Amino acid sequence: MTWKRICDAAEVPENSVRQFDVDGLSILLVNYGEGFRAVPPICPHMEEPLVESGVVARCILTCTKHLWAWDLKTLELQGETEKPLKTYEVKVENGAVLANIEGELTYEFDTEDDMDDDFFK
Numbered sequence: 438m439t440w441k442r443i444c445d446a447a448e449v450p451e452n453s454v455r456q457f458d459v460d461g462l463s464i465l466l467v468n469y470g471e472g473f474r475a476v477p478p479i480c481p482h483m484e485e486p487l488v489e490s491g492v493v494a495r496c497i498l499t500c501t502k503h504l505w506a507w508d509l510k511t512l513e514l515q516g517e518t519e520k521p522l523k524t525y526e527v528k529v530e531n532g533a534v535l536a537n538i539e540g541e542l543t544y545e546f547d548t549e550d551d552m553d554d555d556f557f558k
């Protein structure tokens with residue numbers, strides 16, 4: 438278990454997202470009003486940077502690109518969302534937000550050119 442400091446809690450206001458570099462790892466910190474979530478910085482749908490496309494309201498993070506959304510309290514998928522959000526464990530201690538980082542969390546993306554890949558095998 439490796440707890441790493443991301444930032445001061447006050448640096449990310451309620452209902453906002455902010456991207457941080459933690460030891461060379463990009464982490465998106467989301468303040469949803471009732472707590473924080475630390476997640477990979479890209480949307481699990483089509484790799485949109487959530488620092489630009491992510492909005493937070495009523496504890497829901499929505500990627501405005503195609504409206505995939507997640508409840509940040511329960512991590513339940515909303516509407517047509519097809520993939521869960523991966524999260525780093527977070528805690529707030531002495532006014533700082535820390536994340537438990539064992540390694541980089543990533544998503545698998547379908548490649549549309551599977552045929553081409555097979556061709557070259």
Ligand code: FES
Nearest residue numbers: 480482483500503
């Ligand atoms: S890229 Fe985020 S919903 Fe499609």
